[in-house]
Amino acid sequence: MSRNDLASSACAVARSIEKVGDTWSLMLMREFFLGTRRFEALHRNTRISPHVLSGRLKAMCAEGIIEKRQYSEHPPRDExxxxxxxxxLWPVxxxxxxxxxxxxxGPEAVALRHKACLQEMRPTLVCPECGEPVTARDVAAHVTEEFAGERCTGSDKG
Amino acid sequence: MSRNDLASSACAVARSIEKVGDTWSLMLMREFFLGTRRFEALHRNTRISPHVLSGRLKAMCAEGIIEKRQYSEHPPRDExxxxxxxxxLWPVxxxxxxxxxxxxxGPEAVALRHKACLQEMRPTLVCPECGEPVTARDVAAHVTEEFAGERCTGSDKG
DNA sequence: TTGACTCCCTTCAAATACGGAAGCTAGCCT
DNA sequence: AGGCTAGCTTCCGTATTTGAAGGGAGTCAA
Known part of the structure; x- marks a missing residue:
């Protein structure tokens, strides 16, 4: 199966992976969250080759994950x-x-501060119903009957 | 830059991406969390070609993300x-x-139930200091001074 | 004991994607 | 006029992936 076929998957994880589940898209997301906006800076900070960078930016624009905006008319410059x-996608x-x-x-090169309480922290996952922290062990996952056995075949049932 | 160079990055996100930031590793993680354990089932459910599947499983074993275990001696069968x-990696x-x-x-094909409170839910991110939900907007991220400008160059400073 | 079947891969050829360097356009600056 | 910067595009050799086929080790049923 090719990556593109994931888009029609019955599974939301697969559909997400098709959009952003590759090395360079993920690296770009990191960079955007650090505040980088311009082609050259993205290129420098991620070391993505211009060719691939150009392609990913276009794809992410088309997908509505980012948008291109001109920040200078003379000279014409985009961000x-x-x-x-x-x-x-921040939680990812x-x-x-x-x-x-x-x-x-390796080092921890990024600091995160919660603006509301001013603490440095790392966000954690909780159950929104009871507020308790959750890990994989605390949660039972199961494919709903309707979709049993068709993980990757949202549209083409057999 | 090639993917492998990310391993020595000063940024934990980049280091993680090098290990699991590709389509098929992520698809495999989904599948493992749904309980799939065997080569043939992984192949069927993800449609990863046997060649790539074999390679990813080896890499993930080497990385310590999964481990191979024999579940039958006659015939010899592994999971x-x-x-x-x-x-x-569940939060990812x-x-x-x-x-x-x-x-x-697309449909929501997977149900999640918090074993402790029995509610169906989707985990959410909170600030562990104050307990409030957090999104990208609520958190200030900045590269610590020590690492300014060397996002991808943990070891080879210039 | 033969033939069919399952599981767990491996091998191979063709298609695709990527990396790195170079080039190109538009405009500014001196 | 000459050089510089930003934001890309083009090119080409290499590396990776896909998809199909094959193979070995074992079970099972006749």
């Missing part, structure tokens, strides 16, 4: 800004950061 | 189980699921 859809980047800090050696 | 390191998959359900059309 890329996260849309609300794009900002909603946070999750990767938290995992990397726990399990992969 | 792949998440390690604690692997289970800790949850984040992708939540985003996909909100922003990408």
């Amino acid at each position: 890329y800004l996260l849309t609300e859809k794009g900002r909603d 980047v946070m999750a990767l950061m938290t995992w990397g800090e726990k399990w992969l050696d | 792949y189980l998440l390690t604690e390191k692997g289970r800790d 998959v949850m984040a992708l699921m939540t985003w996909g359900e909100k922003w990408l059309d």
